Amino acid sequence: MPAHAEEAYPNIVGTWTGVGADIRIASEKSGAIFSSENVTQVVTEQRDRRFTGTMHSGSKASEQFEVTFVGVFFDKEHFRWSEPNGFLEGRMIDADTIESCYVRTAPDHQNAACQTLKRQK
Template structure:
């Protein structure tokens, strides 16, 4: 008769374990929002791309500079300047406005007069932009920029 209380205790313990009464409560923690990068300043780099009717190009001898003059939270603005090896401007400056994505890394920019860019903040001093313009002739380019 002594085995009956032991057997009942074992069955009770197994029932408690199966029912989940011993599981720990799961706490959900909200992920911290990523910090918005400070983009104000000059970003300089190179371009490679394709222009319909011209073909592939590395824009040899040309430099692109993205000057971010103002930023309010995730929205920023400025202008692109394109120069040759002597530092002379080769195209009109291109004013732009942009947004940093909620992830703190993705970028979307629109330029005055057409064209837009999407991109990624690779590091605090490095950005890659993909420029696209559906005008005539259409063109696309990769811009690799570093804070200067």
């Protein structure tokens, strides 16, 4: 049975870019590092409320990363995703703007960041 327009989840397939405000600790003996870095998120596939893609730092970022994620909308505005070292929670601001925050944990570092990303056209 086809979904009605009011039942459809936002289509977020595409490339999203923006600046992330990040804080991290690389080890227990180092202090906090505050940075603002370019971030790119690419959603490659979406089926109804579920989606997958990659997120990576800009080429000049102080911390280089690329992660693959899987995600799900839990309502028509808010989503969550999981990646190998943590999770992200976000929301749609409009059809081409998302706002999200993530937390990453690993034995040798911790990260938290928020970003507003715009879909590239």
